[in-house]
Amino acid sequence: MTRSPTVVISAALALAASAAAVVPHAAAQSSAIPAPPAPGTLTLRDAAATITPSDVYSRIEFLASDAMRGRDTPSPELNIAASYLVNQHKLFGLQPGGENRSYYQWYPYPLRRLSASGARLELAGQTLELGRDYWGTGGTAQPLSGGLVYAGRGADAALGEGTMRGRVVVLALPGGATRDWRLERNRQRNAARRAGAAAVVHVLERSWTADSIAKYGAVATRGGRVLGGAPGYPELFVSFDAASRMFTSAGLSLETLWTSGAAPGFRPVALTGATAAVGLPQEELDRGLAPNVIAVLPGSDPRLRNEYVVVSAHMDHVGVGQPVNGDSIYNGADDDASGTTALLEVAQALSMMRDRPKRSIVFLHVSGEEKGLLGSEWFADHPTLPLAQMVANVNVDMIGRNHPDTVVVIGKNYSTLGRTTDRIGAAHPELRLALADDKWPEERFFFRSDHFNFARKEIPSIFFFSGPHEDYHRPSDHVEKIDADKAARISRIVFYLVNDIANAPERPRWDPRGLQEVRGMTR
Numbered sequence: 001m002t003r004s005p006t007v008v009i010s011a012a013l014a015l016a017a018s019a020a021a022v023v024p025h026a027a028a029q030s031s032a033i034p035a036p037p038a039p040g041t042l043t044l045r046d047a048a049a050t051i052t053p054s055d056v057y058s059r060i061e062f063l064a065s066d067a068m069r070g071r072d073t074p075s076p077e078l079n080i081a082a083s084y085l086v087n088q089h090k091l092f093g094l095q096p097g098g099e100n101r102s103y104y105q106w107y108p109y110p111l112r113r114l115s116a117s118g119a120r121l122e123l124a125g126q127t128l129e130l131g132r133d134y135w136g137t138g139g140t141a142q143p144l145s146g147g148l149v150y151a152g153r154g155a156d157a158a159l160g161e162g163t164m165r166g167r168v169v170v171l172a173l174p175g176g177a178t179r180d181w182r183l184e185r186n187r188q189r190n191a192a193r194r195a196g197a198a199a200v201v202h203v204l205e206r207s208w209t210a211d212s213i214a215k216y217g218a219v220a221t222r223g224g225r226v227l228g229g230a231p232g233y234p235e236l237f238v239s240f241d242a243a244s245r246m247f248t249s250a251g252l253s254l255e256t257l258w259t260s261g262a263a264p265g266f267r268p269v270a271l272t273g274a275t276a277a278v279g280l281p282q283e284e285l286d287r288g289l290a291p292n293v294i295a296v297l298p299g300s301d302p303r304l305r306n307e308y309v310v311v312s313a314h315m316d317h318v319g320v321g322q323p324v325n326g327d328s329i330y331n332g333a334d335d336d337a338s339g340t341t342a343l344l345e346v347a348q349a350l351s352m353m354r355d356r357p358k359r360s361i362v363f364l365h366v367s368g369e370e371k372g373l374l375g376s377e378w379f380a381d382h383p384t385l386p387l388a389q390m391v392a393n394v395n396v397d398m399i400g401r402n403h404p405d406t407v408v409v410i411g412k413n414y415s416t417l418g419r420t421t422d423r424i425g426a427a428h429p430e431l432r433l434a435l436a437d438d439k440w441p442e443e444r445f446f447f448r449s450d451h452f453n454f455a456r457k458e459i460p461s462i463f464f465f466s467g468p469h470e471d472y473h474r475p476s477d478h479v480e481k482i483d484a485d486k487a488a489r490i491s492r493i494v495f496y497l498v499n500d501i502a503n504a505p506e507r508p509r510w511d512p513r514g515l516q517e518v519r520g521m522t523r
Contacts, residue, residue: 053484064333072319089295097294107378113223120279131217133242139231139282152261165196168276199234293365301358313339314369327475338400357502376450395451400482414514415460
């Protein structure tokens with residue numbers, strides 16, 4: 001039985017209150033840190049100066065301590081982290097921006113599994129075997145059927161809104177199970193659903209082995225957590241060989257269509273006389289919940305205070321996993337206790353300023369990033385504040401490692417936020433920070449962190465990121481390896497940038513080419 005949020009929060013409050021006992025370094029440092037000035041008295045630069053390496057280190061040390069057990073989504077330790085963040089924002093005087101006048105947004109993240117005995121996939125008269133020929137995600141309350149249509153890679157031109165009603169759309173999904181592959185799969189799923197298709201069949205490339213398909217089939221029947229309360233959109237992942245037989249029975253060649261389907265302007269091809277019958281019955285094992293935390297610094301301008309600059313970071317990591325050198329806790333000091341800490345430091349500094357920003361500033365701590373940007377997806381689709389009034393998103397993820405005087409700012413070329421960021425960097429040489437352009441365009445990092453869910457809503461977004469390292473998603477991502485001075489200086493740059501965006505007379509604007517690329521990934 002899942003505990004209610006109220007019970008979980010009560011337990012989290014008790015544990016978070018003893019954070020200093022859990023984190024000896026933080027307790028030892030606190031006596032040496034002078035009491036902060038009263039809110040509302042500091043100049044811009046004096047407020048920035050309150051962001052110190054010692055404060056940054058102490059916060060990261062608590063969030064990434066072994067007691068937090070890697071802050072998995074969902075977990076009691078993630079709820080403790082959320083409670084700690086809420087308490088901090090209350091101390092800063094920020095207002096709640098979540099549900100029911102609280103600082104929380106709880107999203108459904110139930111544990112479900114595919115009923116293997118009831119699963120069924122029949123394509124063009126052939127019955128496929130779960131775990132050998134295919135696996136499935138999502139669910140069907142009742143079995144469904146429809147004619148089969150091949151739409152290549154699922155480009156906009158091939159999948160117009162409502163064009164596949166009553167059909168089962170077949171799409172080519174190249175690549176292996178990388179993060180980019182998952183993003184492409186999500187794009188294809190969204191395009192098929194928007195086209196009105198009853199289900200989508202993703203055809204896997206030949207590199208997918210029988211063992212890989214069996215592994216994913218086992219995961220589906222063993223159970224996994226899914227975002228949202230309703231069964232997900234039905235998706236089938238079919239081996240190349242099984243799909244080839246389906247195409248052959250319809251008098252077509254998958255080999256030929258796989259190539260031509262990647263060309264611009266490809267037009268869908270109906271598999272004449274071929275139909276699909278799909279059954280993906282689901283069993284619910286629990287009704288889990290996971291938290292986002294939302295705090296608001298109200299703007300000072302009577303008109304602009306109804307617009308929002310959203311600053312985001314994910315508070316979760318990957319929890320407890322396979323031991324490496326005897327260590328099984330994946331602490332996530334850099335990923336993303338560093339970004340979470342930056343948000344707290346920026347919120348505190350802004351709250352101390354004499355001249356508050358004109359626009360309101362939203363501090364959004366999301367969970368589920370490591371599970372596929374879930375918390376930010378839920379917030380973007382179920383906003384607790386008016387989405388149309390959100391003028392920009394500044395996302396902070398992994399800022400505590402690598403070269404001490406460089407931070408990569410991804411997305412500078414997508415909107416006017418890039419020019420604003422460069423101007424702010426040039427105005428503060430004392431921070432000794434180079435604000436570099438994207439160093440890894442081939443990795444497509446702009447589409448791989450929480451700002452992406454704002455970009456897909458066409459809110460100009462930018463992403464502060466110091467890059468991957470050898471401790472990424474390993475138990476060795478410890479606080480001792482954090483460059484707290486660098487993280488503090490990046491936090492100050494974020495502070496200056498957010499303040500500037502909040503005071504600008506105009507909203508940030510998309511570059512037309514950047515917006516086109518974003519739409520290509522999301523529509």
